Amino acid sequence: MSLITATGLTVKVGDVTALTGVNFAIRPGEIVTIVGPNGSGKSTLLRALIGAVKPAKGMVERKPGLRIGYVPQKLAIDATLPLTVRRFLNLPHRRAASDIDTALREADVAGLADRQMSALSGGQFQRVLLARALMDRPELLILDEATQGLDQPGSAAFYQKIADLRDSLNCAVLMVSHELHVVMSASDRVICLNGHVCCEGAPDIVASAPEYRALFGTGTGGALALYRHEHTHSHDHTHDHGHNHDHEAAE
């Protein structure tokens, strides 16, 4: 039973057709990454899946009562809007203080509740957004270019956090990224998008697919391998991960 299923999805943004005939489904507990060049319709696909844009053709079916945690691409809070982290996590519904503390701890930003949102660093801000998405105990976590503005170690740590959360909360994760080498190795499935689905499958299969190479070139293959090596290395002794499997196959 899929959490969200899209069939024959065609979406227009203004007069431009952003997506054509996209089929998509995500199962419980699965990590799916959407990659694609700028303007390939990645964000539009996410927006269609959460119901923020109406499809011109096709349909989106969400499991009834599906709890979605959404981490937006960017959140430009106007400087005139005073907002503490606590108040932000209480939007749009008031929450128990203990739930807020739990979510902040899960996102590794415990103790920030009384800070102003505007006083947070880029990395802290991103994790507070993550904490808010976790408030509802989501079955599906959606992240739209969640690591924009973070440096490479920062994004790698962020994606590791996401993978850990998937294991502890048992939620599905759907993310969009153009940081291929960082994001792909943590995914169960990668979808390469360019207005339509070019190719999809396990990270290795997509990385070697001719459609993917045509979009991103062959250069990223090396970076991917490099990252994988570091990834396996740094987590061997701390986690007993299902990922190890995958890495062995890759190396």
Place this chain on the structure above:
Amino acid sequence: MLDDFLIRAALAGVGVAIAAAPLGCFVVWRRMAYFGEATAHAAILGVALSLALSMSIFAGTLFAALVMALLITGLTQRSYAMDTLLGVVAHSSLAVGLVAVSLMEGVRVDLMGYLFGDILAVSRGDLAVIWLGAAAVCALVLWRWSALLTATLNPDLATASGIDPRREQLIFTLALAVTVAVAIKVVGVLLIVALLIIPAAAARPFSRTPEVMAAIAMLIGISAALGGLRLSYLYDTPTGPTIVCMLAGAFLVANLRALFQTANRA
């Protein structure tokens, strides 16, 4: 008590200030000052309409402000920036409205009253309209507060939380139109936006949460309305502009304090 024109004026000013403050916070947070300006200026078209059809000024201005607000909400930016479009719409509607009113035959109107307000001429009927309108706006904003705030932060974030940002925008627009219609008598179409944004802007340095900012803005608005009324009575100055001068003073003081604090910290 309501026989005294000063009491009526004070009550009118307080009523408008209460409605305008929380709504004004959203105008500031959403960066919609110019949107508010265009909506307010359209109200003068509503005055012309009311005079032509001999219906109540309130109904005419509410209608015009609402139509204008909905129209510019639907404007998509194609070849002009939103800023430019709003500028065109705001000033054109003001100009067309003024021309239309002056062309009206057999009607002698005090245009200055509509442009800058005529708070001392508030009747019992006006007062009832102002307080009913203000109560409606407050109830609307209070009811939708969290949803509006979420939609203000990020429309997609709101959608994912089950809030329709377009619906919230529509409610905001409706509240803005009602505020414009009730505030005309107090400060006039040219100064309504001042009543919306200056209290909010002056409250910002003192606030840590959105709710506190709205509450402080309300206090500032009420004090400025009462203080401005008093000063205009003492010095025989036009009341609407005097109220706005008080607001400007509050803004200045609030930011002097902030400047001073920054200097101390450095």
